[in-house]
Amino acid sequence: MSDRIAIVGGGLSGSLLALSLAQRGLEVDVYEKRTDPRINRGETGRSINLGLSKRGMEALKRVGMLETVLERAVVMKGxxxxxxxxxxxxxxxxxxNNQVLHSIDRxxxxxxxxxxxDQSDKVTLHFNQRFIKANKDARTIEIESDSQTKVIKHKWVIGADGAFSxxxxxxxxxxxxxxxxxFLEWGYKELSLPAKEDGTSLIQLDALHVWPREHGLIVSHPNLDGTHTLSVFMPFNGEFSFEKVTTKKEVENFxxxxxxxxxxxxxxxxxxxERNAVGSLITTKTSQWYYKDWMVLVGDACHAQYPFYGQGMNSAFEDCCVLLDSxxxxxxxxxNAFERYESLRRPHTDVLAQLSKDNFTELKDKVKSPMFLMRKKMDLVLNKLFPERWLPMYTMIAHTxxxxxHALIRSIKQNRIINSVAACIAVATTMVLFSLIFPLI
Known part of the structure; x- marks a missing residue:
């Protein structure tokens, strides 16, 4: 088995990589500690619905899966x-119409x-197989299944096993x-908003819905059947928190x-x-992402993100593309490929971690601000007037x-231009008012 590639983790990035490598003629073993999610569909666990954007779409397009995925997704226009x-x-x-997101269940x-x-004869999926440890000298990994362990040798190993890799x-x-x-001081709990009896949605279907409040935040993703998956974000502790909102009366009052x-x-x-558990939100950074020519990390294993920019899955898929290109x-x-891959990706995923944290504040507090709304409209107007020269920050992240x-640097430059223009307008307005109040005699 020394010529085969091992992927630890059969989630989104692991399964995408397995498919991509198989299409290049490489033989792959995928080891996943969970049961096969295609069989035990009830064992879904906690999952924030995903907003598929340009980066993720490009990755799916490469493996010929984009159209299939979009058929199962709901367009979100705003x-x-x-x-x-x-x-x-x-x-x-x-x-x-191209600047939209696509909501899909993870x-x-x-x-x-x-x-x-699984349709490829190059890929073998192993479920209920837990990665235990690695021997870097012998270049072997130890896998546990049914209380039995086995030591396996692969040519190289990809870690796609999540934030706690x-x-x-x-x-x-x-x-x-x-x-x-x-860890964010806020956690999340999932709720479901049902459809009407005729299968249509109770609220606008083609949009992400946000309820920003001082003591909580709710974000809703639409589903094809007219239902919506709600993620309720609240502090873990404090007067208004998951710690305090537990009983039937407390939930109803809140x-x-x-x-x-x-x-x-x-x-x-x-x-x-009462039934759904509270989930934690974590962001991570690490270096190095690889060990010599034998091990390499992708996705949450090397850069877990808060979900507030909707880029966790999209950035993980982009990792896969950059790794394959390298x-x-x-x-x-x-x-050399692993070193190139990390040097191309890590500076940008480190920036994404901060952007995702900042966007939490935006969703929680700023989206209801008149000044924020005016700035958003100004960005869209400038983008419409100068589509190649002016791109709103969100457009650069989600739609390119x-x-x-690079998106952050460009956004900072654009902010300086707007601030300078605003300052000039303020000065001009002040001078006009001054001349009206104190006319020349």
Whole structure:
């Protein structure tokens, strides 16, 4: 088996990579600790719905899966901001029909990718197989299944096993590696908003819905059947928190006070609140992403992100593309390919981590600000007038494949221009007012 490639983790990036490598004629073993999600569909676990954007779409297009995935997704043309008084304001994502997101269930997307990978005779999927440890000297990995362990030798190994990656821990053991993680002080709980009896949606279907409040935040993704998956974000501790909102009375009081417009649309609110666990949100950074010419990390294993920019899955898929491009650019010189891959990606995913954290503040506080709304409109107007020269920050992140750091630099330059223009307008206005109040005699 020494000529085969091992992928630890059969989630989104792992299954996409397996399919991509198989299409290049390489033989792949995928080891996933869970049961096969295509069989046990009820065991979905916690999952924030995904907003598929340009970067993820490009990756799916490469493996011939884009059209299949889009058939299972709902187009989101913008976001609807729900204020406490019941007013709903629609904010378009862009100026044309191409600047949209596509909402899809994470588990459904995973099943589609696994099905496609499984059709290849180059891919072998191993479920209920848990990665235990690696021997970097012998270049073997140890896998546990049914309380039995086996030692396997592969040509190289990809760690696609998530934010708490065991591959990363084993790969960096004994190395001069940096690693940092940060848990958000807020967690999340999922709820479901059902469709009407005729299968249509109770709220606008082709949009992301946001309920920003001082003591909580709800984000809703649409589903094809007219339902919506709601993610309720709240602090873990404090006066208004998951710690304090636990009983039936507390849940009802909290929603009637802060999300009263939603209560009538959530018939199973209390039952779901009591049944569904609270999820944690983590962001991570690490270096190195690889060990010599044998191990390499992708996705959350090397850069987990908060979900507030909707780029977790999209950036993980982009990792896969850059890794494959690096392999081909170096003619599969693994050590050089892995080094090239990390140097191309890590500066940008580090920037994305900060952008995702900043966007949490935007969704929670700024989206209801008149100044924020005016700036968003100004960005769209300038983009329409100068489509090649002026790109809003969100457009660069979600609707292009511009590297994240380059997008940030460009956005900073554009902000300076707007601030300068605003300052000039303020000075001119002041001078006019002054001349009107104190005319020349």
């Amino acid at each position: 976001r609807v901001i729900h204020s406490p008084d019941g007013e709903a304001i629609f904010q378009a994502y862009g100026n044309n 588990n459904e997307l995973n099943r589609l990718l696994l099905d496609k990978a 065991n591959v990363r821990k084993e790969m960096q053991r004994g190395e001069r590696a940096n690693y940092q993680q940060e 929603f009637n006070t802060h999300f009263c417009d939603l209560v009538s649309m959530l018939p199973s609110l209390v039952e779901e609140w 392999l081909e650019a170096t003619q599969f010189d693994l050590a 494949t511009m590297p994240y750091k």
